[in-house]
Amino acid sequence: MKFTKMQGIGNDYVYVNCFEETVKDPAAVARYVSDRHFGIGSDGLILIKPSDIADCEMDMYNLDGSQGAMCGNGIRCVAKYVYDYGIVKKENISVSTKSGIKYLDLTVRDGKVALVRVNMGSPVLTASQIPVVSSTEEMINAPLKVNGETYYITAVSMGNPHAIVYMTDVDHLDIGEIGPYFENHMAFPDRVNTEFVEVLDDHTLKMRVWERGSGETLACGTGACAVAVASILNGHVDGEKPVTVKLLGGDLEIFWDRQENLVYMTGPAATVFDGEIDLSFLE
Incomplete structure (x- = not known):
């Protein structure tokens, strides 16, 4: 199987051009190629497919083989791939996702x-x-008991479910300890991505993320969008201007257009290398 390793501010995936390749068992392939010791090493697998309703389709899988609905960093790399490799030679493109x-x-x-x-x-x-199990229609700064401690969360979906938690110091958070408790909490029937956020000023946020199915990652695009929305709703940032979200892998600029009710994310995408891997033993 031919592939391309790409990353968006450190959120790295293995990309396969399914205009030319066929992946029979993407869940198994995702688990294998994502392994950083025995595989290629990535946060998951993204298949770039033909689409009848858009310029192309993005089909993504987390490193544990579970299928994801959307990845903000991943979709930027899909756009770079289809343009740089001549599949879609336009500067304004559409991508079908789950x-x-x-x-x-x-x-x-x-x-x-x-x-x-x-x-x-x-x-x-x-x-x-x-989805989130709640007695109220929305969960904005709502209490949730996790592993015996009460946290105040704001729940937002940007194609994936997110729980946003504010704290004064994210650098010293033991995210590997607390992350799984949020991910598998009974309040989240489809599991959840959890963003732990520190407010730096009225237009800058710092976050770390524990992603369902992947653990801590260097970046999460949908998570950064959810964090910007939650921070505006909670009055932590100025909603009239773009918000800079600082992640472990780099910065994203997020703007929530309240009139259109649309969230725009701007960030880089990079190709790491092209390669070929033998998957015959998986058949």
């Missing part, structure tokens, strides 16, 4: 995509649609 069609604007430098602005769609705040 959470709907996303529209992307590409910044091209020296014939290659450098930055991608993604229309991530409208945030979902209704608890039952996220």
Whole structure:
């Protein structure tokens, strides 16, 4: 199988061009290639497929083999791949995902995509649609007992369910200890991505993320969008200006257009290397 390793601010995936390749068991392939010791090493697998309703389709799998609905960093790399490799030679493209069609604007430098602005769609705040089990229609700064301690969370879906928690120091958080308790909490029937957020000023946030099915990752695009929305709703940042979200792998710029109720994410995408791997033993 031919593949390309790509990353968006450290959120790395193995990408396969399914215009040319066929992946028979993507869940098993995702588990194998994601292993950083015995495989290629990644946060998961993304298949780039033909689409009847968009320029291409993104089909993503987490490192544990579970299928994901949407990945903000991953979709920027999909846009870079289809442009740089000549599949879709346009600077405004559409990508079909499990959470709907996303529209992307590409910044091209020296014939290659450098930055991608993604229309991530409208945030979902209704608890039952996220989904999160709640006695209220929305969960904004709502108490939740996790592993014996009460946290105040804001629940947002950007195609994936997110729980946002604010704290004064995210650098020294033992995220490997607390993350799984959030991910598998009974309040989240589809599990949840959890963002632990420190407010730096009225337009800058720092976050770490524990992603369902992947553990801590260097970045999460849908998570950064959810964090910006939650921070505006909680009055932590100025909602009239773009918000800079600082992740372990780099920065993303997020703008929630309240009139359109659309969230826009801008960030880089990079190709790491191309390769070929023998998967015959999986058949």
